[in-house]
Amino acid sequence: MYFRYDDANNLIYERYNNLLMGINQSGSQTQQWVYTSWRNQSLNDYSGNNNAYVNGDGWVQVTIPAGDYVALAP
Numbered sequence: 274m275y276f277r278y279d280d281a282n283n284l285i286y287e288r289y290n291n292l293l294m295g296i297n298q299s300g301s302q303t304q305q306w307v308y309t310s311w312r313n314q315s316l317n318d319y320s321g322n323n324n325a326y327v328n329g330d331g332w333v334q335v336t337i338p339a340g341d342y343v344a345l346a347p
Contacts (some may be wrong), residue, residue: 277307278335285335293345297337316345337338 278285282299290310297303311327318324320341327333338342 275310277309278305283336283337291346293333293335293343295335295337295343295345297339297341299339301339302336304334306332306334309333311347314347316347319344319346 275287275289276340277287283295283303283305284292285295285305285307287309288292293309293316308331309327311330312331314327316325316327316333320343322338322341323336325333325335325345335343
């Protein structure tokens with residue numbers, strides 16, 4: 274497991290090349306750019322919130338609704 278981002282209200286981690294998980298405890302939606310193991314890859318959000326796309330450098334913008342989570346994977 275790789276921790277990709279954390280602050281007082283958010284945690285984003287990756288189970289290498291398997292799942293990118295983001296948790297938001299704040300009262301507002303958050304967005305954060307994080308590095309991943311994928312390249313040029315669409316990621317589906319299996320929590321039903323926001324799909325994402327990983328660019329060629331391995332970076333993806335993760336959007337997490339207020340008080341919710343995302344579970345992104347190919």
